[in-house]
Amino acid sequence: MKRAVRVVCVGGLMLGVVSCSPASSASGANAPAAGGQAVTVTMTDFQFTPADVAIKGGMPVTLTAANKGVIEHNWVVRSAEGTIQIDARGGQTASKTFAPPSSGTYAVVCTIAGHEQAGMVGTLRVE
Numbered sequence: 445m446k447r448a449v450r451v452v453c454v455g456g457l458m459l460g461v462v463s464c465s466p467a468s469s470a471s472g473a474n475a476p477a478a479g480g481q482a483v484t485v486t487m488t489d490f491q492f493t494p495a496d497v498a499i500k501g502g503m504p505v506t507l508t509a510a511n512k513g514v515i516e517h518n519w520v521v522r523s524a525e526g527t528i529q530i531d532a533r534g535g536q537t538a539s540k541t542f543a544p545p546s547s548g549t550y551a552v553v554c555t556i557a558g559h560e561q562a563g564m565v566g567t568l569r570v571e
Contacts, residue, residue, distance in 0.1 A: 480504035480541070485566075487532065489513040490559055492552065495566035501544050508539040517559065521550045521568050529555075544570045 480503050486493045487509055499505050509519045511532035518531040523545035532538040547570050554564035 480506060482506045482508070484508045484510060485519055487511045487513060487517040487519065487554070487564075489515060489517075490554070490562040490564040492519065492554075492564065492566045495552075496569065497552070497566065498569040498571060499544055501547050501570045503544070504541055505544055506539055506541045508537060510537045511535060516556055517554050517564065518556060519552060520555050521545070521552050523548075523550055547571065 481499055483497055483499065483505060485497065485507065488511075490513075497507075507519070507528075507530060509517075509530040509532050511517050511534055514534040516531065516533050518529055520530075521528045525543075525545045528540070528542050528545075530538050530540045545568075550568045550570070552566040552568050553560040
């Protein structure tokens with residue numbers, strides 16, 4: 445009886461840790477930068493999932509781009525502060541930690557020839 449109670453308590457604590465972490469990813473494949481946020485984007489032929497990403501400004505972001513497609517893709521955001529680009533070959537995963545640009549909404553595109561025109565677009569919203 446005591447053992448069952450302990451298991452429930454430990455399980456409850458573990459749920460609390462997962463749900464209260466400042467940035468958790470559904471896949472759990474990436475860890476945020478210290479005090480930062482983690483985001484995972486899946487790239488396929490020819491879309492981003494999720495297409496629209498929201499992050500908080502002022503906190504570093506570790507973005508993991510998992511390319512589930514067969515050809516190379518990238519996730520590119522251009523802002524006044526510079527370009528954020530993550531490249532991944534087909535079947536590969538790549539990560540990058542960066543400081544978010546200023547608050548606002550930015551276009552995200554795959555810059556491989558023809559991919560943007562094929563619909564590989566999204567947005568990055570910095571709150």
